Amino acid sequence: xxxxxxxxxxxxxxxxxxxxxxxxxxxxxxxxxxxxxxxxxxxxxxxxxxxxxxxxxxxxxxxxxxxxxxxxxxxxxxxxxxxxxxxxxxxxxxxxxxxxxxxxxxxxxxxxxxxxxxxxxxxxxxxxxxxxxxxxxxxxxxxxxxxxxxxxxxxxxxxxxxxxxxxxxxxxxxxxxxxxxxxxxxxxxxxxxxxxxxxxxxxxxxxxxxxxxxxxxxxxxxxxxxxxxxxxxxxxxxxxxxxxxxxxxxxxxxxxxxxxxxxxxxxxxxxxxxxxxxxxxxxxxxxxxxxxxxxxxxxxxxxxxxxxxxxxxxxxxxxxxxxxxxxxxxxxxxxxxxxxxxxxxxxxxxx
Numbered sequence: 001x002x003x004x005x006x007x008x009x010x011x012x013x014x015x016x017x018x019x020x021x022x023x024x025x026x027x028x029x030x031x032x033x034x035x036x037x038x039x040x041x042x043x044x045x046x047x048x049x050x051x052x053x054x055x056x057x058x059x060x061x062x063x064x065x066x067x068x069x070x071x072x073x074x075x076x077x078x079x080x081x082x083x084x085x086x087x088x089x090x091x092x093x094x095x096x097x098x099x100x101x102x103x104x105x106x107x108x109x110x111x112x113x114x115x116x117x118x119x120x121x122x123x124x125x126x127x128x129x130x131x132x133x134x135x136x137x138x139x140x141x142x143x144x145x146x147x148x149x150x151x152x153x154x155x156x157x158x159x160x161x162x163x164x165x166x167x168x169x170x171x172x173x174x175x176x177x178x179x180x181x182x183x184x185x186x187x188x189x190x191x192x193x194x195x196x197x198x199x200x201x202x203x204x205x206x207x208x209x210x211x212x213x214x215x216x217x218x219x220x221x222x223x224x225x226x227x228x229x230x231x232x233x234x235x236x237x238x239x240x241x242x243x244x245x246x247x248x249x250x251x252x253x254x255x256x257x258x259x260x261x262x263x264x265x266x267x268x269x270x271x272x273x274x275x276x277x278x279x280x281x282x283x284x285x286x287x288x289x290x291x292x293x294x295x296x297x298x299x300x301x302x303x304x305x306x307x308x309x310x311x312x313x314x315x316x317x318x319x320x321x322x323x324x325x326x327x328x329x330x331x332x333x334x335x336x337x338x339x340x341x342x343x344x345x346x347x348x349x350x351x
Contacts, residue, residue: 048075049091055107062111070116077120078102113267126179130205136198139175142342143253146308147176149335149344150251151183158186169222169252169291174202176251181215192218196234226293250295253308258284284310296327299349308342317345
């Protein structure tokens with residue numbers, strides 16, 4: 001997940017957005033000064049059950065995706081409830097005035113189509129919880145499905161040895177590597193990202209999950225010629241040559257959205273996430289192609305490349321590998337969950 005320090009919105013000024021997100025992240029709800037901060041919707045019913053129904057209905061009428069899930073996350077946050085399903089056990093409980101003010105502040109941001117993950121500062125992902133900050137790309141449901149697909153395959157592919165090595169290209173928040181490492185104890189992982197802020201965030205999430213011994217982070221850039229350039233300016237440099245070291249597995253969720261599809265993306269992605277984290281160029285293959293070429297060099301024979309891609313890409317990638325036999329990559333399979341748009345593809349390094 002490539003990242004760049006941009007945050008765009010057509011609703012508020014950039015400075016006010018950053019200020020608002022900072023206030024919410026720090027749980028400082030009394031200094032929010034958005035231009036449109038007049039109360040958009042008064043929370044009259046103070047019991048949690050009525051609040052969920054009230055705001056869930058408002059979100060749905062405004063076209064907010066997964067409206068009931070969002071208001072449950074917000075209620076869980078302001079009440080200190082760890083799991084969103086547990087809020088249903090306190091439906092008859094009333095919120096105090098301070099909790100209602102905090103809830104309404106968050107709901108206003110959701111109505112502005114700001115990612116709730118940024119507003120709350122952390123988010124459950126697969127079997128872990130991640131700290132998330134703008135503009136590092138928010139992991140979406142497609143990526144959870146991707147992780148599930150990879151873990152299922154790894155359970156079948158890691159029975160012959162006690163330890164395996166995995167590389168992630170473009171770590172973003174660290175969600176993929178950390179969730180996979182958490183679910184597969186045999187893995188030792190290296191993840192790299194071009195953005196030092198993304199690397200810092202991955203380190204924070206790694207350390208919270210006690211994965212320091214099995215996950216190493218590198219600030220490095222995959223170049224168009226499929227070589228990797230390591231930054232010398234980041235303070236957690238790992239002593240490894242990423243252009244020569246070999247791995248059992250490579251995973252990546254590269255920017256893959258074709259330009260023609262950008263206007264159809266949810267505002268939460270299009271306006272508030274890092275553009276470079278989802279822009280795949282005209283055909284969506286701008287970064288995917290270097291990833292494939294690079295993986296062909298650093299995979300061991302019999303190793304596997306797993307990528308999350310757009311639904312238009314599997315046939316194109318299979319054709320690319322057949323037209324480039326020197327890569328020694330065999331297109332193995334495509335996995336799709338019909339509830340999401342992303343596909344998981346699997347390629348194997350052959351002799």
